[in-house]
Amino acid sequence: MFDILKQFAGLIVDSVLRLPAGCNCSSGLQFFIEETIKIFLLLTVMIYVIAWLRASLNVEKVRDYLKGKNRFFGYVTAASFGAVTPFCSCSSIPLFLGFTSARIPVGITMSFLITSPMINEAVVVMLGGLLGVKLTMIYVIFGMLAGIIGGIFFDIIKAERFLTFKVEPLPASDAGAATAASSKLSLRDRHRFAVGELKDIMKRVWLWIFIGVGIGAFIHGFVPQAYIVEHLGGGQWWSVPAAVGLGIPLYSNATGMIPVIDVLIRKGLPAGTALAFMMSTVAVSLPEFVMLKQVMKTRMLIYFFVYLLIFFTLCGWVLNLVCNNQL
Amino acid sequence: MKVQILGTGCPKCKALAELAEKTLHENGFEFELEKVTDAFQIMKFSVMSTPALVINGKVKVSGRLPSPEEIIKFAKDAENE
Numbered sequence: 247m248f249d250i251l252k253q254f255a256g257l258i259v260d261s262v263l264r265l266p267a268g269c270n271c272s273s274g275l276q277f278f279i280e281e282t283i284k285i286f287l288l289l290t291v292m293i294y295v296i297a298w299l300r301a302s303l304n305v306e307k308v309r310d311y312l313k314g315k316n317r318f319f320g321y322v323t324a325a326s327f328g329a330v331t332p333f334c335s336c337s338s339i340p341l342f343l344g345f346t347s348a349r350i351p352v353g354i355t356m357s358f359l360i361t362s363p364m365i366n367e368a369v370v371v372m373l374g375g376l377l378g379v380k381l382t383m384i385y386v387i388f389g390m391l392a393g394i395i396g397g398i399f400f401d402i403i404k405a406e407r408f409l410t411f412k413v414e415p416l417p418a419s420d421a422g423a424a425t426a427a428s429s430k431l432s433l434r435d436r437h438r439f440a441v442g443e444l445k446d447i448m449k450r451v452w453l454w455i456f457i458g459v460g461i462g463a464f465i466h467g468f469v470p471q472a473y474i475v476e477h478l479g480g481g482q483w484w485s486v487p488a489a490v491g492l493g494i495p496l497y498s499n500a501t502g503m504i505p506v507i508d509v510l511i512r513k514g515l516p517a518g519t520a521l522a523f524m525m526s527t528v529a530v531s532l533p534e535f536v537m538l539k540q541v542m543k544t545r546m547l548i549y550f551f552v553y554l555l556i557f558f559t560l561c562g563w564v565l566n567l568v569c570n571n572q573l
Numbered sequence: 574m575k576v577q578i579l580g581t582g583c584p585k586c587k588a589l590a591e592l593a594e595k596t597l598h599e600n601g602f603e604f605e606l607e608k609v610t611d612a613f614q615i616m617k618f619s620v621m622s623t624p625a626l627v628i629n630g631k632v633k634v635s636g637r638l639p640s641p642e643e644i645i646k647f648a649k650d651a652e653n654e
Contacts, residue, residue, distance in 0.1 A: 340620060340622070344621035345621070
């Protein structure tokens with residue numbers, strides 16, 4: 247299907263712009279045109295379809311669904327819901343309070359909170375388009391595991407001891423108010439919701455796509471393979487925890503990180519180090535820690551930091567070891 | 574009527590506050606607008622995804638930006654109650 251795009255890009259470069267064949271600039275430009283169109287197409291379809299399916303799903307439903315579920319099943323489901331529901335870090339406190347006061351174990355709530363910012367449809371499409379399916383799958387698996395194992399960890403250390411507030415059941419009047427928005431949706435409602443989501447997400451990511459593909463095109467056209475091979479990152483063992491330790495306090499959303507990771511990997515940084523850096527930047531940040539301090543004691547925040555440091559470091563090491571940058 | 578915007582300060586919360594104020598003002602509603610930013614206060618409305626629009630103590634919409642038409646409808650509903 248994407249052959250048409252290749253031909254189209256070739257046609258523009260050769261016939262419309264009349265760039266000389268075999269020139270760096272023409273192969274770079276062709277790559278740029280082909281890739282941007284491909285990613286925009288995929289993104290449009292993916293966001294629309296997922297938003298369409300998700301229209302009737304909201305956090306209130308997720309909460310009701312998770313209430314009283316079997317523990318282990320709960321972690322997996324919470325992480326999965328985290329992956330498919332859009333997440334804004336400014337909602338993390340109300341969400342945390344809402345989940346815990348519905349008597350959902352802290353660990354299960356944490357599974358949701360950890361995975362949610364890491365995985366969403368825009369990230370999957372952009373990673374897939376720029377870095378390939380393999381790395382994307384690894385990223386998604388690590389993102390899910392980060393949430394699931396994190397949830398289990400917080401329940402093992404009995405994290406409810408470290409909350410700043412007492413868990414009280416929800417007021418009885420809640421039922422009506424919170425579910426008011428989840429009435430039945432018609433096909434038109436779903437379509438309207440999906441188009442709204444599409445506009446919303448595109449507005450946030452279009453620039454990152456141009457930057458990401460632009461960097462890729464530049465390297466594609468101008469930087470010879472030998473340079474990258476020659477300067478390939480040494481992959482010293484400490485580089486992974488150093489990247490993670492640096493990444494955790496930094497704030498960035500997942501889509502904004504992709505061009506950075508793209509260029510780092512293409513420049514020869516081992517994929518494990520690069521992905522570990524991305525995951526740690528995306529999962530939490532200093533501003534979020536400050537917000538979480540409203541509901542969690544410092545002890546819990548330290549545990550949280552240490553857990554992420556260890557987990558992402560292990561991910562990076564394993565990936566570096568297994569694939570040796572052969573992705 | 575009493576209009577409250579629940580949100581911890583994200584861009585969408587500000588957008589909702591501005592949109593609600595502008596829409597209600599242009600359509601001649603009498604209202605008083607309050608921004609609720611404290612998470613524990615927001616919890617009292619059992620809202621988990623911000624921004625949320627509350628009119629006369631009732632949550633009308635949460636987790637997204639409503640359209641101006643919706644806001645007008647919510648306001649009319651609230652006046653008729």
